[in-house]
Amino acid sequence: MIDTHAHLTSPAFISDLPIVLTRARTTGISSIICVSETLSDAHAVLNLTAAHPGFLHPALGLHPEHVTTLAPAQLSAALSGITSLLQTTPAVAIGEVGLDYTPRVLSLAASAADAKRLQADAFAHFLSMSQQLALPLSVHSRAAGHHALAHVVEAARRAPVAVCMHAFDGRAVHAERALRSVPEGLYFSVPPSVVRDDQLRKLVRRVPTERLLLESDAPALAPSRGERNEPANLVRAAEIIAEVKGVDVAAVRQTLAENTERLFTKVTPTFIT
Template sequence: MDGHIVDVHAHLYPSSFPTTPIEQILTRAKAVNVSSIITVPETLEDAQSIFELKNDLTLSNSLRDMIEPCAGLHPVTPQGAMSLIRVDQADSILQFIKDKSTELVGIGEVGLDFSPRIMNNAIAAYPDLKLDAEDLKNVQRTVLARHIDLSLQFDLPLNVHSRSAGHHTLDCLRDYGARKVVMHAFDGRIQYANKGVEMGFFFSIPPSIVRSPQKQKLVAAIPLSNLLLETDSPALGPEQGVDNEPDSIVISATEIAKVKKIDVSDVIRQTTENAYKLFPKIKKNSI
């Protein structure tokens, strides 16, 4: 595959790949010309482990240089519960962002998740708080707003999750003045995505596009100038339920080329340019 490729959204740390050495994953990605992997945590512990990888001297310099760290608090815990019941739970990760602002390439994974299952589980788990679904949504909005403030303060782009909350997330980003945004694996309607394009936002496409008519329609509607490539490793691979790795990003590029009826080299060139534009702190590595 010709041309450097940037994976703008992957969960590349040991807790996501407990049985696969990260070195092997990076080596496979490098073999298909992935030069940078924007690595997004879900928790403070994940964010700390990303920096441990960056300083892991058992990895070669070229492999460590591929890892580009973000930090942020995902609205849902890895166990599938809501992680933001109390707004003060975000304080530690927000302080981490402040402390590491010069070393981060972006803030994420952050956003909103209004999936009914998540709402219902949270209400059931914390009956003493007497929160309803709208209360929980407002908690998420408040925490996202605090991340937006830091993105503006430190001029860092936002890597944004929006499950069952497409237009709500876009409205929140607009209302709080977010400027640099990638909407990862956006599952909202095309009309909302178009509003995101009007605001100058980018949309990243995972390999699961090959089994998602919604993602195929999204790619058809959005200009190539607003598209990026992602894997969301270990999720959203070409096969449901099978661990996904950054080397599968070539599937995203190939499917975008198919949908847009253009050469895959054009997809790689433009999406890499887009990635460097949105994430200017990425080290432009040589393969």
Template sequence: MLGKMSGFIDCHCHLASTDFKEDIHEVISRAKKTGVRCALVVPDLKYELPLVCDLAKTYPDFIAPALGIHPVQGSSPDNLRSVSWDDFEGVTELITEYKENIVAIGEIGLDFTPRFIKSDSDKQTQRDIFKKQIQLAKSLNLPVNVHSRSAGRPAIELLKSEGAEMVLLHAFDGRPSIAMQGVQAGYYFSIPPSIVRSEQKQKLVKQLPLEKLCLETDSPALAAEKQTRNEPCNITICCDYIAKVKNITPEEVQRVTTANALKLFPKLDKFFDV
């Protein structure tokens, strides 16, 4: 029997993506063989919300679903723009309907990448929709899984001002000094395999305490090698690299990051009760 802290938790990935449409069973099988006990699956574009729910029903022993509206939306990955209120229509109702089944509200947050932001009103709409989802998470006593591309400082400031306490900032791209403001607020930061080619994430891991780190793959994105499909089985890559940066064993990184994830996402306990 595996110990309570034995095994990895992929705290942020997109297994409902069309990238996995043809071989999702094999992807999950490889992840399990690597020691991944569960994957927290978040939707990207709005049409993925019901797909995440369906995936969790198909693989209840591995998929931990989260629901929320990402700050970048569109009809397809090739047609993206800043989120609108039309995108948010029906989301609160769907989340409320699935509140007993989901483990977090996400992926939510801010994305101030210039190609998506056409005006200050785009930024304000993102902030307002982010606030709505933070407050919904608080009312349901659920953690938030947060996207903050080119918006690290405003995302952390908004989370703090809204009183968010159970927070994961995924693949944070800001400076360590800004991330430390999140650490001081009790927030966690998840690290993807792309750390091996990201000086920014290497600096982040060097300064942030292990007790505030989690592991993620962001599959199919943020692989160790550019332009390749990422999978949950690659979680060992970020684990090993964090161990190298922190000068500790990969086993210690695995143990502590799993414990961190279980503190932040208590509903993941069920994947370890075997």
């Protein structure tokens, strides 16, 4: 298994990260993609992944909540900084990027309209960078699933896309519609919270297995609400996918592993099934 989206630089892992990584290995996880939320976090991700070559892999981006809080000059500098790192480091993906239309995040800007404009501009930049650098995107779309997918579909009209919609909380019908418009390169990753989330189960039911991936989003989205999540919990997500699809869990893990290999091509040297 490969964890396609984790925040291992989070303060939640300061005291026991080595134990968390050992637990991940013993449950069959061969690689973890570590995403960043800010420019400083991107540097932390690069340092952490350099200390665990072949197991941890860096994805560099700006979270839409962070984008919303920045003044124009700060945002320009952050975008330039991430872009430079993407061009000069062994990043395997761009992320976490995207849109967040939750009321709390929209209230961080002068107006909701300003927040949406700032996020859309940054997202468009990263979509373009993804296509130029041939790096997949890890996309956040909280309360904005339909809007984020619209950006992806529009980008796909110009050039091929490679996109993972992480922990997608939008309607399954929007996912199905986007998959018809983007016949290749669009995937949806499933976190361990699928154990308790009917909306995610509906997504799993209606999205073809060949378009699903696994993620932890550690330390968030644990199987039990309020608990710290970790990559080892991918096992639970795979079990629920198998249950919903009515197939053997080994077959699910095999298919999702092959999906991950197709999307995150720079992670394949450490890929196992």
